[in-house]
Amino acid sequence: xxxxxxxxxxxxxxxxxxxxxxxxxxxxxxxxxxxxxxxxxxxxxxxxxxxxxxxxxxxxxxxxxxxxxxxxxxxxxxxx
Amino acid sequence: xxxxxxxxxxxxxxxxxxxxxxxxxxxxxxxxxxxxxxxxxxxxxxxxxxxxxxxxxxxxxxxxxxxxxxxxxxxxxxxxxxxxxxxxxxxxxxxxxxxxxxxxxxxxxxxxxxxxxxxxxxxxxxxxxxxxxxxxxxxxxxxxxxxxxxxxxxxxxxxxxxxxxxxxxxxxxxxxxxxxxxxxxxxxxxxxxxxxxxxxxx
Numbered sequence: 145x146x147x148x149x150x151x152x153x154x155x156x157x158x159x160x161x162x163x164x165x166x167x168x169x170x171x172x173x174x175x176x177x178x179x180x181x182x183x184x185x186x187x188x189x190x191x192x193x194x195x196x197x198x199x200x201x202x203x204x205x206x207x208x209x210x211x212x213x214x215x216x217x218x219x220x221x222x223x224x
Numbered sequence: 225x226x227x228x229x230x231x232x233x234x235x236x237x238x239x240x241x242x243x244x245x246x247x248x249x250x251x252x253x254x255x256x257x258x259x260x261x262x263x264x265x266x267x268x269x270x271x272x273x274x275x276x277x278x279x280x281x282x283x284x285x286x287x288x289x290x291x292x293x294x295x296x297x298x299x300x301x302x303x304x305x306x307x308x309x310x311x312x313x314x315x316x317x318x319x320x321x322x323x324x325x326x327x328x329x330x331x332x333x334x335x336x337x338x339x340x341x342x343x344x345x346x347x348x349x350x351x352x353x354x355x356x357x358x359x360x361x362x363x364x365x366x367x368x369x370x371x372x373x374x375x376x377x378x379x380x381x382x383x384x385x386x387x388x389x390x391x392x393x394x395x396x397x398x399x400x401x402x403x404x405x406x407x408x409x410x411x412x413x414x415x416x417x418x419x420x421x422x423x424x425x426x
Contacts (some may be wrong), residue, residue, distance in 0.1 A: 157343065158303045158377070209260065212253055212289070214296045215343060 145190045145198050146223040152183035152212045186210060190222075198222055227308045228261035238423040239276040240267055242283030244336070253299060255341045261325060263400060264290055276320055276419065277392040278340030281337055283383070293387055294352060295344030300337070301377025307336040309409065310375050312383050313363040314412045319386060320399030320422035321393045324414040330367040331411035333397040335375055338397040342378035342385070351378060360384035360395055 159181050166180040187195050192198040202220050211218040226233070228247070233240075247258035258264070264286070269293050271277050279287040287293045293361055300306055309332050314325040324330070344352065360383040364373040374381045376396070384395030399412025 156425060157298075158301065160303055160377070161299060164303055209252070212256065212296055212343075214288075215298065 145192065145195070147190055147198070147202055147220055148223065149188070149206065149210055149218060149220040150183060151186070151216050153181055154159070154215055154217055157215045160214040161217075164201045166181050183216075195222060226263055228258060228263050230263045231266070233263070233266045233270060237270065237275065239278065239419055240270060242277070242279040242286055243400075244268070244281030244283060247282055247286065248261075248338070249267055253285075254271055254290065255282055255289040255326075258282070258286045259289035270293060271387075271392050272388065274391050276422070278321065278415075278419070279392070280398055281340075284396055287392060287394045292392050293385060294348050294357070294384065295382075297339050297396065298341040298343050299339050300341055300375070305336075305338040305374065306340070306375050307334070307347040307377070308385075309334045309402070310397060311365050311367075311373065312360045313367050313369075314359070315361055316359050316386075318356070319359060319390055319393065319418075321386075321415055321418055322359060323421060324418040328367065330363060330365065331414075332356075332402065332403050332409055333398045333399055333412050334409075336401075337359050337376070340376040340378065342380075342382040342396075344379065349383055352385060353380075355388060357386050357388065357390075358382055359386055359393060360397070417426065 148190045162180040166177055188203045191197050192201060206218040253415040285297045288296045291379050312331050314322050314329045314331055317323060317327050362374045362383050363369055367380045383397055386393045399415040401407055402409035402412040
């Protein structure tokens with residue numbers, strides 16, 4: 145099964161990289177762009193075929209490594 | 225010296241030091257993958273039994289990722305790699321890492337990092353302050369806290385912290401790089417002489 149994981153910063157955590165992107169977009173002429181927040185997207189293939197087991201495994205992977213839950217949220221979807 | 229792939233620690237260790245560097249190329253997050261190295265399980269057990277652990281720079285990042293210290297280190301707010309001597313105030317001298325400093329002493333120690341901005345949520349910061357877990361803060365030469373004296377945007381100018389128990393310290397500045405006059409300064413030496421004192425009297 146293919147898994148798609150989105151990792152984003154929690155609200156209230158400052159994102160200077162997002163701010164730098166926002167400024168660069170403005171310099172390029174894209175005005176009215178606000179609150180840019182940069183996150184991560186990770187794709188992976190799981191050998192597990194049982195959806196419930198795959199979900200449990202993904203949650204564990206996110207909690208233990210893929211996301212730093214002090215500052216990040218995560219969500220994922222499984223694609224058959 | 226131990227390697228991340230080692231599985232066991234030697235017996236009768238007094239102190240473990242996790243040095244700076246770029247473990248795993250800072251991929252995913254600084255220290256995230258190193259925190260799961262085989263040797264780290266032993267380090268966690270050592271710390272849980274009260275053993276002294278010092279993490280410097282990437283070592284601090286690894287200790288946070290391993291859950292041995294609260295909070296985390298994020299990219300410097302100005303997005304540049306910052307490499308220069310900074311002033312720190314020693315906030316708490318009642319620790320095995322800082323007993324040889326005087327209370328509120330202002331010291332000079334170099335930093336060299338891209339991801340040194342300390343973050344913890346308000347509740348955690350409040351508890352840490354109450355318990356004396358903030359050990360070093362960035363300050364001006366006069367010992368005052370200002371945005372201009374904070375080289376990376378760390379919340380509350382935090383440069384180094386301990387865990388609740390006080391046996392694990394993480395700090396972004398490099399005391400080992402100012403521990404000999406030949407290196408340009410000796411203010412960092414007292415971290416090691418404090419540790420030496422505490423292991424002698426233990």
